[in-house]
Amino acid sequence: MIYLTLPYPPTVNSYYRSVNGRSILSKVAREYRAAVLALVSQPHPLKGRLAVVLHVYPPDRRRRDLDNLGKSLLDALQHAGVYLDDSQIDRLTIVRKTVVTHGQILVEIEDGHTGDS
Numbered sequence: 198m199i200y201l202t203l204p205y206p207p208t209v210n211s212y213y214r215s216v217n218g219r220s221i222l223s224k225v226a227r228e229y230r231a232a233v234l235a236l237v238s239q240p241h242p243l244k245g246r247l248a249v250v251l252h253v254y255p256p257d258r259r260r261r262d263l264d265n266l267g268k269s270l271l272d273a274l275q276h277a278g279v280y281l282d283d284s285q286i287d288r289l290t291i292v293r294k295t296v297v298t299h300g301q302i303l304v305e306i307e308d309g310h311t312g313d314s
Contacts, residue, residue: 198307199239199279204232205256205300206273208265226269233273243280248288248310255293256300263291270302279306 207225214223222230251270255261271283280286287310294303 198305199243201237201274201279201304201306203236203270203273203302203304204229205254205302206266206269208262209268210265212269226272229269230273230276233270234277237274237277237279239277239279242278243285243306243308245285245308246310247280247286248290248307249286250290250292250305252303252305253291253293254295254297254301254303256296256298258296263293266302267291270304274304274306 207223207229211223212226213220215221249271251267253263253266267289271286271289274280275283
């Protein structure tokens, strides 16, 4: 099991920008990827099937859609070399927790998940 504490991610709404008809990563998305990369030290990417639990500690009490957080966070973990591709994830659980200053995400990744449970 891998446990990571990461900064609160940007939402999918701010993840991409359109430039000359092409979708590119926004500045916020690139900065988030760099922040995750600086915090994660994974010598070899996980190659098996995965189960991921995201414990979401929002930065404030505003209404937020939890499903808007997954894309930027999971892509940043892939970019940091935690796993080869987020298509390896068979089970994704997102749990809202209490508000903490600046927000954060506690990530649990179980390698070798069979998909049966």
